[in-house]
Amino acid sequence: MDNFAIDADHVSFAYPNGFMALEDVVFRVSSGEFVAMLASNGSGKTTLIKILVGLLKPQTGTVKIGGRTLSDYSDAQLYQRVGLVFQNPNDQLVSATVAEDVAFGPRNLGLTAEEVRCRIDEALHCVGADHLRERAIHHLSFGEQKRVAIAGTLAMKPSILILDEPTAGLDPAGEHEMMRLLGDLNHQQGITVILATHSVDLLPLFAHRIYLLNRGRVLKQGPAHEVFCDQELLRRSSLRLPYVSRLLDELNRFDGIPMNGLPLTIGEARLQLLELIPQELIVPPLLEAKA
């Protein structure tokens, strides 16, 4: 049973000061999935990510990528399969200009100048940053730096893309754009996307499955509806429902408005509300405009 893109099996990790960052974590992701690790700060997301890409070695448990343990891969092989985008783009953007930074990985792979150029073009195009090509990194906005950091990782052509808090520090529009970009990479290019986040509002729209982590343990995993239905668990993990779900949940609990399940997205909430409103009160937008 080794058709997982990533299979972390009963992984535990403690830092030298004794802090147990991960305890018996099982984390499995199939190829082509979009999976979110949802956890509050200090829950072990970043540690797990570092273990998944081989930067840290677990004290117990094994990590397999594509059915092979990490030690079976050379670094070059491993990092062409799995790419990591850091939370702070400054950690990752090491060159002076965008094109040079995106070229960093492909050049390390020993590709020819022509191939390197193709990869720069493709990667920048993927993230919608073609126009930034010759710009100096330190003249980019934070959102642009995030895009370029993703492009630099995509230029390695990984089949698995892991992102640590990709929406952190972005404005609401930037947050949505980033998630849409990741959704496109997942749908259109078949890249397995794993992201660590504690931002809950957009996850139900994009993530196929969510892993809920708290204090180094996986509390629950499954589709968004399964994970978000246990509000007590969310509270214990210092997380919350998406705002739209919370509104409808409160309408249900405090005002007795009947709900058929808990909507997690604006689309789902809209459909539920439309069901509750009498048909004669609904004015089609077209008629409204004419009036």
Add this chain to the structure above:
Amino acid sequence: MSLISELFSDIFAQQDNWLTRLDPRTKLVVALVTLLCLMFSRNPVFPLFIVVLAVTSALAVKVPVRLVVLRLSAPLGVAFIVLVLQSVMTGSTPIANLQLLGHKITVTQEGWHSGRLIASRVLGSVSVLLLLGMVTPAHRLFHASRWLGMPKAWLEIAFLMYRYIFVLLDLVADMMVAQRVRLGYSSVRKAWTSAGIVGGTVIVRSMDQAVRTHEAMLLRGYRGEIPFETVPALARRQWWTMGVAGAVVLIAFGLTQVRLG
């Protein structure tokens, strides 16, 4: 833009003008020739000619006067101190006596000449480097240095320093603002303490940054050597430009040495 940011900003090097369009290798070679001439100049005429030329060129490509003055202010201070120290501490032929706080200070002819020459060389050299920096992005200069045979390890360090100096400057600016709004600079003593904290924190953060950056580089295949792109051959036109500009500098140098040396 803060003072620190203005000092380090390379925004003018990113603009499009005849100086920024020149190949960085051409500019670097001409700059090196000029620096050599400055080093061997026997009178201040050539260095001062270079100062005027460099400042005029910077202004001609629309670098603001304020920025030029700001960037020249530190070397001007150094040049002044050199001039004063040389004038009063070397030589034996007195040309003037001054009284300062009850002490008699003698300005000597040899010291004055030597101070003038060294100060002008300092200003000339710094002007050349400032102009070069204001019309060429640093990373392009590094690539040009590679063409001239600079060791790869030095270049890697230079590239990373250039990249992260802006990150650290942002950090310093944020920390100083955070201290200022909590009265960290309300007295000289507090300012010293606050600045010391900033300095220490920057060192610690730099080390953290280095670890994270190294990890990120490893994940993109870094194995101890940054792979640079191949440097293309220098165009014939650039060779000509380099030759003509170099010759002009050498002729100006020769003329000033012959006439006044």
